[in-house]
Amino acid sequence: MSKHILVIGGGVIGLSAALECRHRGHEVTVLEAGTCGGQASGAAAGMLAPYAEAGEEPDALFRLCQLSLRRTADWVQKVEEESGISVGYRKNGSLQVVFHEADAFLLESKRRWLREAGAEAEVVSGNRLGQMEPGLGQGAVAALWCPEEAHVYSPDYVQALQSACRKAGVRIREQLGRLIWQGHQGDKRVKSPAGEAFEGDEVVLAAGAWSCEWEQSLGMAVPVHPIRGQICAYTGVDAPRHLVFTSQGYLVAKPNGTLVCGASEDVAGFDTRVTERGIRRLESWNKDVWPALQGEQPFHHWAGLRPATQDGFPLIGRLTRHPEVILATGHYRNGILMSPITAEIIADLVDEKSPALPLDSYHPERFAVTSY
Ligand SMILES: Cc1cc2nc3c(=O)[nH]c(=O)nc-3n(C[C@H](O)[C@H](O)[C@H](O)COP(=O)(O)OP(=O)(O)OC[C@H]3O[C@@H](n4cnc5c(N)ncnc54)[C@H](O)[C@@H]3O)c2cc1C
DSSP, X not given: OOOEEXXXXXXXXXXXXXXXXXXXXXXXXXXXXXXXXXTHHHHSOOEEOHHHHOOSSOOHHHHHHHHHXXXXXXXXXXXXXXXXXXXXXXXXXXXXXXXXXXXXHHHHHHHHHHHHTTOOOEEEEHHHHHHHOTTSOTTOOEEEEETTOEEOOHHHHHHHHHHHHHHHTOEEEOSOOOOEEOGGGXXXXXXXXXXXXXXXXXXXXXXXXXXXXXXXXXTSOOOEEEEEEEEEEEESSOOOSSEEEOSSOEXXXXXXXXEEEEOOOXXXXXXXXXXXXXXXXXXXXXXXXXXXXXXXXXSEEEEEEEEEXXXXXXXXXXXXXXXTEEEEEOOGGGHHHHHHHHHHHHHHHHTTOOOSSOOGGGOTTOSOOOOO
């Protein structure tokens, strides 16, 4: 049965969910406060790196990220074909580099569990590491090489998603201001600050760091908060062949010749300005890791707000107290990576099909029973 789906938010999560729902035959309208991709999604470094980003064990977040990586090549191909826009997808592999002998043991234990979880991973050191990445700083001792990891150019990815959506017949409305669901007033509509009302059979909340603004109308905690990421880019320097991660940050070379270096994690409310201190810290760190940056200045710096959650896992699922509302938010550091699998899950929920993996760990109602 075809439904009319209202998607709130035109970042990667909202646009990906909209595209997949449209492919499944639903009528879809995306309602965006500002410009599609104008927030975290357009600011992201675009890394698709579940192994470099993983913590100490293969938890539920790891499984979601890994499954999404496995969906990515097909998803990107579809988005590029439908939009006619290249998203700069490159499967260069990643190196998680350590600078102290003691940390090399940590790489070995991570390699072991990653392999058990089905990932390709190998520890490289000495001449081999030097040959793989000749521009690394002298102090690099060893690295965990994960050849499956990849990246996209986020601004182009958002543009391609938007174009694919429009070509598939998704209606996209921008510059509406932040819409609020009127459910608490017994009204099924969503309203813009100017009073324009929209009605659909189901509503997908994909409002990134601003999703918490729906707490009042949903009558429940939506524990999403903004964590600012400051990031910069250089041009005209020799760039690494792989995605390079260290404990301090990452470097990733883009097909347009820029080298992106990120990123800070600051608590700064909804402030998206960059600070001198934040960018200076990135600059001093990345010159040690990548000496070619000595004497270079970034030509561009920017910041975005990651939608963080209390336990680090996203909020994906249909609400039991308001079954017409589905949440797709809180993707924190890995929303670009998780966009293909999130789109699939949201469309499965709309179609009332079982998703590819259990959703308990991501259920939006897993937190304390806060009532408003
Ligand atoms: C510096 C930085 C680097 C990053 N690097 C990576 C990376 O390498 N790999 C990766 O996977 N992830 C990365 N991320 C994280 C990634 O960017 C986010 O997880 C992802 O973009 C979240 O997407 P989203 O669609 O949920 O949110 P957003 O992109 O923020 O989109 C939400 C949209 O909703 C709109 N909105 C908000 N409230 C309302 C409302 N009430 N009504 C209508 N519209 C509304 C906003 O205007 C916005 O456009 C990075 C983030 C930052 C900041």
